[in-house]
Amino acid sequence: MTTDHEPNTERGSIEDKGGFVSNMPGDVPRVNGQLAVSRAFGDKSLKSHLRSDPDIQNTILDGRSDVLVLASDGLWKVMSNQEAVDIARKFKDPQKAAKQLTAEALKRDSKDDISCVVVRFRG
Numbered sequence: 001m002t003t004d005h006e007p008n009t010e011r012g013s014i015e016d017k018g019g020f021v022s023n024m025p026g027d028v029p030r031v032n033g034q035l036a037v038s039r040a041f042g043d044k045s046l047k048s049h050l051r052s053d054p055d056i057q058n059t060i061l062d063g064r065s066d067v068l069v070l071a072s073d074g075l076w077k078v079m080s081n082q083e084a085v086d087i088a089r090k091f092k093d094p095q096k097a098a099k100q101l102t103a104e105a106l107k108r109d110s111k112d113d114i115s116c117v118v119v120r121f122r123g
Helices: 011-016 044-049 081-088 094-107
Strands: 067-071 116-120
Touching (some): 067 081, 067 094, 081 094
């Protein structure tokens, strides 16, 4: 159920709005050399080059769906989707799972803001 909103995947939209995507060696792609995501609510100086509309999906959850991790790029830049789900599944309490994911991102030396919400669909 994931769609990653990264500058390289939305380069056309950014460039159509007058922005650019930089790819400096050793760094992640950035909008106008600054922001590592292509969708954001803030960042006033980049607002004209970004989108803030969400992707919306209708998904029927089956018996296999047990956890949903919603997080900012501070988490996703240091772990894969599967790693996050594996960590979240270790905790029955979703708040404890979110705290552990945040702690793990910090342990992995995340350099970005880290926000995380875990939703449990079943015990």
